[in-house]
Amino acid sequence: MTSHDLVAELIRLAQELQRIPLRDEFVSRIKGGRGMVDKHFGSYRTLLQAAGLADARRIDNSVFERDIERHLEQHRPITLPDVHDYESTLFIPDVHFPFEHADTLAQIYEFAERHQPKNIVQLGDLYDMYSHAKFPRSHNVFTPREEFSTSRKKAELFWKTLRLKAPKARCVQITGNHCVRPVKRIIEVYPEAEDWIVEIVEKMMTFDGVESITDPRQELILPGNICVIHGYRSNLGAHRDYTMMNVVCGHTHRGGVVYRQVRGEIIWELNAGLAGDATAKGLSYTSQRVVDWTLGWGYLDEYGPRFIPARGK
Secondary structure, three states, X not given: OOHHHHHHHHHHHHHHHOOOOOXXXXXXXXXXXXXXHHHHHOXXXXXXXXXXXXXXXXXXXXXXXXXXXXXXXXXXXXXXXXOOOOOOEXXXXXXXXXXXXXXXXXXHHHHHHHHOOOEEEEOOOOEOOHHHOOOOOOOOOOOHHHHHHHHHHHHHHHHHHHHHHOOOOEEEEEOOOOOOHHHHHHHHHOHHHHHHHHHHHHHHOOEOOEEEEOOOOOOEEEOOOEEEOOOOOOOOOHHHHHHOOEEEEOOOOOOEEEEEXXXXXXXXXXXXXXXEOOOOHHHOOOOOOOOOOOEEEEEEEOOEEEEEEOOOO
């Protein structure tokens, strides 16, 4: 069709309707549709002007005339992405033995027994390693030997209890930045002994019936594009945005879940919070006693990720 044909056809339609045709009414009648109008005039408004109809158009109720039932029948919503078949997983946050929060751990054991997750993952900082910290600290708490002996016994009991509560679960232990404090101190003053101390730390992170990831930089990948790490960034969602994956982490002691849509797919980050005692001497490196840390744990199943806060008495 030529531009003249379009103008003539528009005028004929206006005479039939006894009003200015709507754009959809006009383009549905012509061969080439809207593309033909854009080709010759750039816009429907320009075509109206060429036909001498633009100035005659009045704003009245006709602009709202639409067959709503037909519109709803023809409407097709955005297709949602396939739902990930997430495996039920219990994520246990930083415990910081021997400075654990006993009530929170008791609730975690109860939760594991009730829900029988397919996976149980401890997200690192299982040990606090207060004696090996670099920040100024008191030496009147206990000796390094006493700290490790107590921490190791508690950690062994921790995994033994979980395996009894959920005997079919796959158990995984991740290494956190507190766990490798001894390695950092040795490398600072005696780097030649790195292999020796690394071997010791690997034994510290090993338990019967538990898979261990002894490299603190190594992630665990679970079904559903889920990257499980201890964590190294401060803001909730920062690991997700860096990896562009679903992420589960600990480290900051602040539980929560945040979501983001990327190219039609929703990705998220879950922080599992804290299972340590914020008032204990070992966690006294904060600037004040009042902290925004949240006691609890993380859980994932077919309904997605969530942070579960510990209950107070």
